[in-house]
Amino acid sequence: MKKRLGIISLFVLLFIAFIVVWNFSYQTGLEEAYIPIEKTATHSYIPSERGVFERSEFALEYANMPIDKNHQRTLDSYYDNRAYHGAPPSIPHTIKDEKSLGGNTCLQCHENGGFVERFDAYAPVTPHPEMINCRQCHVAQNSETLFKPANMAKVHAPKVGVNNALIGTPPMIPHQIKMRENCLSCHAGPAAPKEIRVMHPERINCRQCHVPTDRLVTEIKAFTRTNSYNNE
């Protein structure tokens, strides 16, 4: 008798469990299939401001880094590598894998820099590592000859030491900063051209003291107002 009661209650329990489970799965099955859409920002977040602080975690290292006098880049070679002032630099070396995207190849050296034995030089650091299709803008130089020579005049690149508004004031920024918002990537570290290497990378907030002068492509006239009482 006891054995039978036990078996019956076991089945009753199983039956109740079945009803509960079945009900639960039925109810949840009634709900609409729903995949939450994570809202991703369609914009990058104030790029002209954010980039400034991007490599600031290396600032102290940059400040303490000894200068490798034998492997310094010059501003001349920096400009030589560009079709004109402000153009994306071309790739002055052979490329390991033609089919690869920058994330796998270029960034290995150009994300954080470092000495490259093969080229006997420090790899320059990109100011925009988040853009990984490098060769969308940067072309290789595979030939020394030209199809036809052209007369394109090179825009004069800014010089060093002449960008101060007053004697001794911090030099103004003589170039556009779009895609080059991160100052430290070009102005600090062993690959920075020696003429423009900042001596105080630990200051981080560069634009506290350095004003951009080349913000717009069109010339900005001096401040004027309609009412002036002089010479009246």
Place this chain on the structure above:
Amino acid sequence: MAKLSAMTAAATMFPGILFASEQEEGIPDGANLDWKKGPCRFCGVGCGILVGTEKGKAVAVKGDPNCSVNKGLLCVKGYHQTMCVQSKDRLTHALVKKNGKYVQTPISEALDLVASKMKETIAAHGKDSVAMYTSGQSTIPEGYVASKLMKGAIGTNNLDCNARLCMASAVTGFLTTFGADEPMGCYEDIDHADYFITWGNNMAEMHPVLFSRMLEQKTRRGAKIIDFATRTTRSSTASNRSILFEPQTDLAVANAICNEIINNGWVNKSFVEKHCNFSKGLTNIGYGTEDKFKFKDKPEKIDFAAYKEFLKDYTPEKVAKYSKVSVKDIKYLASIYGDPNKKVVSYWCMGMNQHTRGTWMNNLVYNIHLLTGKISEPGNGPFSLTGQPSACGTAREVGTFTHKLPKGVVMNEKHRRLAAKIWKVPYERIPAKPTYHATEMFRAVDRGDIKFIWTQVTNPLVSLPKTSRYRPGMEKDSCFVVVSDVFPTPTSDVADVILPASWHIEKSGLYGNSERRTQHWDKMVEGPGDTTPDAWMTIEVAKRMGYGDLFPYSEENHVEEIYNEYRQFHEGKKHGMAPLEVLKKESGAIWPYVDGKSTQWRFNEKYDPACKEGSDFDFYGKPDGKAVIWQRPYEPAAESPDNEYPFWLNTGRVIEHWHTGSMTRRIPVLHKAMPSAYVEFHPEDAKALGIRNGENIKVTSRRGSCVLPASINERGLPTKGQVFVPFFDENMLINDVTLDAFCPISKEPDYKKCAVKVEKA
């Protein structure tokens, strides 16, 4: 400073920084410069500058390495400040309007006219028909003689200043909580704090030198910066954490932080028991948008239990719903303040002060610091920043507000007697009732109650809220307008007499910065034409009005003479000012200056000799030495977005320009970097409205409109449903759009919140 060549000039710009020879190429050689020290002309940080002069012209500026404020560093404005002096439209001679045209007039004749007009007006309409409106950029002597002329000589309280528009809520916050104005700590707190929490404050652009000191602590010591704001800015991008809130809900979030602190047992019980009282004031206190608005708070003592009960409405869960700050973030903020092992400094400026509940908001942040006992010690404390170089030194300490005297307030007989004694005037002459605060003063001009107004060192027709009312008001013939300034401005455009003022380095003077530091400078260059220091013009007018015996100062030495007279007001351990000899030698000194020493942390017995012995902490501004924890609720803004006007309008500044831009826009470098104002959108709002970057947009409120180019994802990123406009541009007057609602206690207008609609222009 010895004469230095330009080469070394560049090399010494930044102490400890060497420049490679390649980097100095092109810097002109052989300039023989003479360097003189002074404070910077612009913001309230009060950086020490050295100005290099050559052949009587200022040609270079560098940071003063001996100044503990900035340690040799400046910002874009500081480095280029002297470039505005030589602007082509500089006001060099007095101009008097005759038949609608400005006629160049000898300065003495113009001052004759000002004095006779003032006298005539008083004779015909009474003392309260003339007014003076000065500035937090006035030097200490300038503010002092203005106060002496109006309150001591003429006998009217019709004196207010533009600091009402920026610091009044900070003052009433300090007075209601501590009974004594100005921060207890100093900038050295930055070197000790573990956390910097900035409340509605974009320090990277507005107080860049202090921000650079914070960044230095962040990289070197791992200190953390938390940005709590309504807009994502350069400061947010440099911070460890950026937390955004819905405008006006900072009141609720601050209360929620206190609630968390109490519920988690993070209250510093012995500190609160020994050094704090609890009080509540009136609620539903209005917004002051109507003329002749009056309000007087009725403080009432409460106990801790009642305060705790009140905070039940401010649980993180309830507040998260309308503040749009997540529960997690509120608890995170509370846990920083609540951790007894973390030192925290709170910074704020206009976000909290330009607020229809500005006094309350200041009180609430003090509550957090008082509950946790994190106050008045190195690295711990609330710190109210200022916007103008002498908002503290002149407006607040000399007291160029309608209710103030150099020491105390006009309502207090003892204070009036002291002022009368030092000024040598009959005590009855100083009226006991305050008259017009800034906004009401210009309303009175519009109404025709004020028939003569003299503005100095300020540009109200760009900086007042709702200029759409006050510009036509000042243009009316009922009021004779005198404007002293260095450059023409929209305010001088409506003047009957324009007086040519000396700029900063063309006169001697004293400023007082945010950390109670008094700074002196000597005249460095000659001003052009008839330009005259503002203090001297006030004195000359006073003499012409027959008050010569009250102003016995000499033209060459008036700054020194006035300062020595003024110092008598503050004698004692609580506010003693450093003697001039010290200020001439050093790069400023912090008051209370006692026994030859600056007091860096007030109210703490260890550092402040004015504290009672054995008190540990003594908030001696209050009779019982106890600070007040205020019960202040959340109340909505004066105007919130609705169907017709769906956007919040927030206004502010940019790093390149200072206030109304009358100086910085005449500095070519800064103008070119930021040539015009703009209206900033959240990218999603811009997309929904089909607005592209640079497109002209008309921003309209119930008061007026303004057309500006759109700016999307450039300098800053307002939250969705909010637009931001900087106010520096006199060609795009956003203050035609803003609302003149103010904090009923401080009378400081709220420039950060009103409702607008936007459309393509």
